[in-house]
Amino acid sequence: MQRAPGGGDPERSKEEAARRAARKVRRYCAHNRLNRLGTLTYRGSGCHDPRRLRRDVSEFFRSLRKLLGGTPVAYLWVPEWHKTDHGLHVHFAVGRFIARGLIEQAWGHGFVHIKRLSAPSGSTAAGLARDEARIAARYLSKYMRKGFDVRRIPGLHRYEVAQRFQPETVRLRGRTIEDVMAQAVTAMGGDPDEVWTSDQSLAWQGPPALWAMWR
Numbered sequence: 001m002q003r004a005p006g007g008g009d010p011e012r013s014k015e016e017a018a019r020r021a022a023r024k025v026r027r028y029c030a031h032n033r034l035n036r037l038g039t040l041t042y043r044g045s046g047c048h049d050p051r052r053l054r055r056d057v058s059e060f061f062r063s064l065r066k067l068l069g070g071t072p073v074a075y076l077w078v079p080e081w082h083k084t085d086h087g088l089h090v091h092f093a094v095g096r097f098i099a100r101g102l103i104e105q106a107w108g109h110g111f112v113h114i115k116r117l118s119a120p121s122g123s124t125a126a127g128l129a130r131d132e133a134r135i136a137a138r139y140l141s142k143y144m145r146k147g148f149d150v151r152r153i154p155g156l157h158r159y160e161v162a163q164r165f166q167p168e169t170v171r172l173r174g175r176t177i178e179d180v181m182a183q184a185v186t187a188m189g190g191d192p193d194e195v196w197t198s199d200q201s202l203a204w205q206g207p208p209a210l211w212a213m214w215r
Contacts, residue, residue, distance in 0.1 A: 031167035034093035035132030046087035
């Protein structure tokens with residue numbers, strides 16, 4: 001029997017689930033160059049129903065697509081509870097310019113905000129949108145992790161994405177780990193931010209392994 005992540009520790013299992021979700025958010029944002037971060041809020045007393053929120057946001061993106069001439073749009077959004085009793089609002093990211101007026105028209109429930117994020121100094125022209133998207137991913141991951149289990153309803157996802165834009169799995173093959181790693185660096189456009197090898201674990205009993213992460 002396979003043990004659940006976290007070795008049966010509920011808190012550790014939650015933390016592992018949050019980390020996996022955050023990694024998926026980062027990969028999706030970077031893959032689709034989602035470098036514009038927006039917020040949708042409700043007027044009046046707000047929205048306190050997570051199911052209604054999801055219906056409203058789904059309709060928002062359908063309406064936005066129509067206003068953009070039917071062109072599919074890659075997006076990722078995360079719900080967050082207000083610190084006050086105003087209920088829920090939404091943080092979302094897209095990867096293209098969209099006029100604020102169109103966003104307001106598509107939303108129709110209150111207020112909107114959108115801005116393009118600034119890449120860190122030293123970003124190359126080729127990597128500008130990717131670096132901006134990584135910043136957006138960090139913000140969205142933070143919002144998601146902050147409310148990971150706050151008033152969560154079973155069966156509702158912690159974030160939602162446009163389904164046609166999922167990153168594809170790329171398989172690399174080589175004679176050595178160094179060969180495969182060199183291919184990965186080329187494919188990702190730079191060195192990884194974190195690297196772990198099985199040599200670092202005295203208890204490792206499997207074949208040689210390497211794990212790398214690009215933020």
